[in-house]
Amino acid sequence: MREVEIFKICKGHPNIVQLIQWFEDDNNYYMVFEKMRGGPLLNHIQAKSCFTEEEASQVTKDIAMALKFLHDRGIAHRDIKPENILCTESDRVSPVKICDFDLASKPPTLSARFPRHRFGADCHGSENSVSRSLPVVHSEPDLASPVGSAEFMAPEVVEAFTGDRFKYDKRCDMWALGVVLYVMLCGYPPFYGQCDNEDCNWAQGEACDDCQQNLFERIQTGEYDFPDEEWEEISDDAKDLICHLLVKDVRQRYTAADVLRHSWVVHEAPQTPLSTVTNLIYRNDSARDITMMNENFNAINRMKAERLANGQLTIDEKLRIH
Secondary structure (H helix, E strand, C coil), X not given: CHHHHHHHHCCCCCCECCEEEEEECCCCEEEEECXXXXXXXXXXXXXXXXXEHHHHHXXXXXXXXXXXXXHHECCXXXXXXXXXXXXXXXXXXXXXXXXXXXXXXXXXXXXXXXXXXXXXXXXXXXXXXXXXXXXXXXXXXXXXXXXXXXXXXXXXXXXXXXXXXXXXXXXXXXXHHXXXXXXXXXXXXXXXXXXXXXXXXXXXCCCCHHHHHHHHHHHHHCCCCCCHHHHCCCCHHHHHHHXXXXXXCCCCCCCHHHHHHXXXXXXXXXXXXXXXXXXXXXXXXXXXXXXXXXXXXXXXHHHHHHHHHCCCXXXXXXXXHC
């Protein structure tokens, strides 16, 4: 099971949720995780009377540490969003840990390293303490399947979904981090879908083709702003980091290592109170899982992407795609 194997690689990392034990029967997998007393990130922030820029900086550092660890080992998470960022303690935001590797990419030669076990594979045994011995993988994992949550999808993942691109890589996680940071600082996402249909329930988490199309178009333009009402008091350093993450050209987009070197993360950020607590309009159920949208279209594009990667598409099929 890929998710279990990845959690084994991440054993002991302070910013990745720890798998305690897992079980398997004929029909299901069961995973037992450490207790995260603070709950999901945005729920924790909403419960606070005040959330500051300094706290947002600490959370950003925690996430970047986890992503650097994963990316160095050739793993892309592919579903970075507030629901998958959990607060360790109930009385403070940081440290946070990322969770849910259901959509993560498979590391190189992973299955050969970890044989499967049934019924009670303990994740604390010495035989599973492998994260220290794994080498850093500098190559980019080539990904084809467009997966993730719509509001946090990078432009290249949107293009994979619409059929305009057939490969992307781990740098999609850095765009998602930029969206998470934007939401933390103001309470709403930089890109959104909105239509004029009276019966549209997109804001309540339901599917809407028009809203989805509008959202994807906005993401693909890469254009967003910092409205004065929420952003006037936020530091230029924080905005600068966002501007280096929400970059369409993946070659220019910050890596996790770049984030950890950025002055807003390295030096103590301002204690500026943010409007996030009172202004938080992002809803947990609005992060629509892309696998629920246009499933047939998604499956066709995934099949074509895999065939293209393997050199199996005919000339006529390639012409129809382009």
